[in-house]
Amino acid sequence: MNSKDNVLEIKDLKVDAHTVMGTAELLNIKHLEIKTGEIFGIIGESGAGKSLLALTILGLLPKNVYVKNGQILYKGEDLLKKSQEELSQRIRGKGITMIFQDPMASLNPVFTVYDQVSQVISRHNPGLSKKQLYDRVIEMLELVKLSDPENTMKKYPHELSGGMRQRVLISMALSAKADLLISDEATRALDVTIQAGILKLLEELAEKLGLSTLFISSNMALASTVCQRLGILYAGEVLEIGRVEEIIRNPRHVYTRSFLSSLPTVEKKGKPLPIIKGIYPDPLNKAKGCIFADRCPDYSAECSQNKPTYHEVIPGHFLACIKEEKHKPSSDNDMD
Numbered sequence: 424m425n426s427k428d429n430v431l432e433i434k435d436l437k438v439d440a441h442t443v444m445g446t447a448e449l450l451n452i453k454h455l456e457i458k459t460g461e462i463f464g465i466i467g468e469s470g471a472g473k474s475l476l477a478l479t480i481l482g483l484l485p486k487n488v489y490v491k492n493g494q495i496l497y498k499g500e501d502l503l504k505k506s507q508e509e510l511s512q513r514i515r516g517k518g519i520t521m522i523f524q525d526p527m528a529s530l531n532p533v534f535t536v537y538d539q540v541s542q543v544i545s546r547h548n549p550g551l552s553k554k555q556l557y558d559r560v561i562e563m564l565e566l567v568k569l570s571d572p573e574n575t576m577k578k579y580p581h582e583l584s585g586g587m588r589q590r591v592l593i594s595m596a597l598s599a600k601a602d603l604l605i606s607d608e609a610t611r612a613l614d615v616t617i618q619a620g621i622l623k624l625l626e627e628l629a630e631k632l633g634l635s636t637l638f639i640s641s642n643m644a645l646a647s648t649v650c651q652r653l654g655i656l657y658a659g660e661v662l663e664i665g666r667v668e669e670i671i672r673n674p675r676h677v678y679t680r681s682f683l684s685s686l687p688t689v690e691k692k693g694k695p696l697p698i699i700k701g702i703y704p705d706p707l708n709k710a711k712g713c714i715f716a717d718r719c720p721d722y723s724a725e726c727s728q729n730k731p732t733y734h735e736v737i738p739g740h741f742l743a744c745i746k747e748e749k750h751k752p753s754s755d756n757d758m759d
């Protein structure tokens with residue numbers, strides 16, 4: 424695939440943090456791309472570095488966290504070379520927008536939906552008449568499938584449900600002409616049916632407008648219903664990337680398999696769910712070799728000597744494992 428087809432491309436990204444205990448190595452991502460119009464999922468446990476990845480893309484890292492190395496190409500432009508001023512004027516909230524688990528945090532409680540959506544539209548389309556602006560707000564609210572837009576736009580954020588608030592935020596992102604949406608666990612707090620509605624909306628917007636989404640989640644089952652490809656993040660490193668069907672049916676990394684086998688299913692009812700032995704890596708003391716080595720049942724000495732090269736095992740499927748030949752799919756319980 425030509426890199427022009429990618430809305431975002433990350434290369435050799437290393438993100439560290441100064442802490443009182445020393446330097447913490449938080450992200451080390453060899454290569455990751457999000458194709459135009461794609462919903463790409465980043466899946467990882469709590470602390471894997473999902474939110475930090477989103478904040479790095481947006482140039483919003485906490486003060487003690489810094490990019491040590493790498494490139495983040497947004498439509499070919501390296502975001503890491505841009506000043507904060509340029510990021511805030513041209514990129515953040517415009518080209519790339521983020522939605523969070525708590526939409527109230529991003530909406531202003533003292534303004535109505537109309538005020539907030541119309542403000543974004545007029546900023547991007549100066550000179551619209553009052554009537555044109557009103558029609559555009561209706562159009563944007565209809566685009567995100569908010570029922571009864573005329574009534575909804577008169578409401579304040581606290582009068583809306585969580586799902587409706589997320590839809591308002593998505594409509595604001597689209598009004599700002601964003602083409603990459605980062606959803607950081609944005610549907611986590613919603614009821615299952617409301618959640619499904621938002622996921623369906625993301626799919627429709629991808630198809631209709633070519634909107635690309637970085638869908639961040641710790642829920643593999645949920646992500647696999649909406650994403651085309653998934654990247655498995657473990658302790659700041661992407662261990663495997665592939666099409667959803669491949670990741671689910673034929674996971675090649677032992678960590679991906681363990682993640683999948685720990686998902687509850689009807690067949691596993693009454694049986695204990697497998698757990699991964701060992702402890703999660705400490706960012707202050709990262710392993711020199713494979714980041715998963717000390718928890719891996721297929722471990723051998725070579726695993727802790729060198730970092731596995733990140734390589735393509737079948738077209739479009741990338742893996743960081745020295746011993747991938749041994750990592751054939753096996754039974755659910757091989758982790759315990």
Ligand SMILES: Nc1ncnc2c1ncn2[C@@H]1O[C@H](COP(=O)(O)OP(=O)(O)OP(=O)(O)O)[C@@H](O)[C@H]1O
Nearest residue numbers: 440447449468469470471472473474475476485488
């Ligand atoms: N400012 C900081 N200084 C040092 N370490 C940090 C800082 N912010 C985050 N971290 C560490 O970076 C790692 C990744 O954090 P992050 O918030 O990205 O995880 P996450 O995958 O989003 O987890 P969750 O699913 O709980 O939201 C964690 O180990 C966290 O403790």
Ligand SMILES: [Mg+2]
Nearest residue numbers: 473474475607
């Ligand atoms: Mg997070």
